[in-house]
Amino acid sequence: MVDIATRVYNHKWKIDPIVRSLIDTDFYKLLMCQSVFRNKPDTEVTFSLINRTTEIPLAELIDEGELREQLDHIRSLSLSRGESTWLRGNMFYGKRQMFRPDFMEWFENLQLPPYHLERVGDQYELTFEGQWPEVMLWEIPALSVLMELRGRAVLAPMGRFELQVLYARAMTKLWEKIERLRPHSGLRIADFGTRRRHSFLWQDWCVQAMMEGLGERFVGTSNCLIAMRREVEAIGTNAHELPMVYAALAGTDAALARAPYEVLADWHEEHEGNLRIILPDTFGSEAFFRNAPDWLAGWTGVRIDSGDPVEGAETAIRWWESRGEDPRQKLVIFSDGLDDDVIVDLYRRFAGRVRVSFGWGTLLTNDFRGLVDGDRLAPFSLVCKASAANGRPTVKLSDNPEKAMGPPEEIVRYKRVFGVGEQVRREVVV
């Protein structure tokens, strides 16, 4: 029986909003936001959207008016009472009151700042400028909106049953991955797929399928809204934007060399246990470990987010051993380019040597490869990064030169300051 009121209500919407909540974002964004709010609140930053897959002509696929409507809708959002209660009262990583009252009060009154959108050729230039704690919260919703609008453009001409079969195929594809993961009872996998998901509803389906299909092997999701609704753990620690901005703010080469560790010194004061996870690759992992202060070796683990993951983990293990730490007590979180086969390989290789965990992203929540003609739903490499801080450009080196960003002369300087040598190029899938 049709619920007439619901139907009429649904048809009153001018748009079908893609992002409907300020906490439809990654948990680490909120952790980092609180840290920035405390330590660097007045930093002026610019975040820029970059489509690394330039063959995909976003501006031809996505109507500018529709994109503006979606972005405007996000600016109209504010934290709901239930969301606020959850953030204030829920236990995250075993800790209550993770978010301090002053931060919560600020967040409860937040609306996202304006955006700048311009079409350049067949791409969009989308940038956000302003105070770091506000601007940084644009990253995930901006990516979600662009990914989902691109999907909608591809899906628009499809028939009803064709669509149902498309999702049937995607469901089967994910379920078969889950079936291949299930036999490995020691696996610990989290959903890290918000930023490049096919759509919100699809990510929500993926999380629920993982809950049923993987049981305790599925440890939670980076998406706060889904974590709240599905009553699973919110997962995440910190990202490259912290060292990138701290580094850009450094006035001298010596300050630059210290910047990555200052980030973690601030983090050390705020967090403990499983939140003390090193992300070593921003300016090259080898150099990071070489120059790391001793107290960092006491941290719980590392996240490997670029380069060869085996090499990355071996580097961390060698570093722990050289500092007298027992790697078997340490946590290695893999989060780059994962799919079920890579997960099983890495798990087999490192289980027993370290504690292993996986942050499974794009190929969890957006593996529509091969499902439509011309592969027009395949995920692509869209990022939204801090590109400047207080008027100075940011730089990322990464363990894969394909993922490096920043002005060429600055890249040269950073490589010199951090002592980064030759790096191996790896294809960036997503």
Place this chain on the structure above:
Amino acid sequence: MVDIATRVYNHKWKIDPIVRSLIDTDFYKLLMCQSVFRNKPDTEVTFSLINRTTEIPLAELIDEGELREQLDHIRSLSLSRGESTWLRGNMFYGKRQMFRPDFMEWFENLQLPPYHLERVGDQYELTFEGQWPEVMLWEIPALSVLMELRGRAVLAPMGRFELQVLYARAMTKLWEKIERLRPHSGLRIADFGTRRRHSFLWQDWCVQAMMEGLGERFVGTSNCLIAMRREVEAIGTNAHELPMVYAALAGTDAALARAPYEVLADWHEEHEGNLRIILPDTFGSEAFFRNAPDWLAGWTGVRIDSGDPVEGAETAIRWWESRGEDPRQKLVIFSDGLDDDVIVDLYRRFAGRVRVSFGWGTLLTNDFRGLVDGDRLAPFSLVCKASAANGRPTVKLSDNPEKAMGPPEEIVRYKRVFGVGEQVRREVVV
């Protein structure tokens, strides 16, 4: 938003009825019923359920109480006003008032007669006795109920997402068949899958997927309820039960030899055009054609329902040619053991030589092969046949001795009377 009233209403049902309408049956059942109602209304018949796949222990899988509830529910059904209006007013095979007022009046007042159910070992004995026009209408709902209850037994322990993925896989499987059929623009395919469908909702989905995916290549469904609701053609002509019962009623060998043609003489008076389709295999096709009267060569086509389909069609073509008919004007309907590959093969072979059409049954509406462990959802060979008429056993020879039925001594007599020699055994898939 939950429609509370709908939810409460749904939970008030004591059972989830499998058959909810008297016209959730094959169209040819109603055509034959009208013919029987006119020509042989007082014949006493017995219909018996036979599970030819004895490895499937129906009585262990299906609770007897649940089975009785479903059968009792069917006995509580009567024709609704809308169903009656559709049968009276709809155009079938280009003709209005296909169903005569006296038949419709009888049908509007019909409730199905009692059933006899007994557990014997791990199987059920399910029989129906009484006047032919009433009893014959049990065949399709009885089969649907048993097939669907068996499916429900297998599905009962499965999780929510596991179930969704099961149907996702089944949808994908059918859609891939549709995609392989689509390039052949001259194909004409009807759904003949009511009797061994996975479930009503699944058959309804299959029909709609065919409508979208095959366009005009999909010509309709044998299921009256779905034809009415989805506004497609109801398809079907006649079946083995007519010659089987006519033959059983014959008092002498000479009368027996005439019986299959008397059936068609009665049909000839009632129907024309595409409803004049010969089903030659009840007592062997070769013999049928050899002894057929000339006027039958003027009929529109034949339906090939057992034996080697290529041989069956070639036999018909040779017969038409021998009677001076042009095969290119004739219709050959294939309806035995079809799947997309068989359909394409037969189409390629006969298109241009005759008009070709397909009645696609079990592997359209119940291809769950390979989708659960132990293949416990694979279709199986369940039939419900007239086993006696006025106290005399019925016989079917078919063009495949695996499909023969009746007492052995009667099979011998029929083979002698009809002059049937050696036959080739073919595995009965479904």
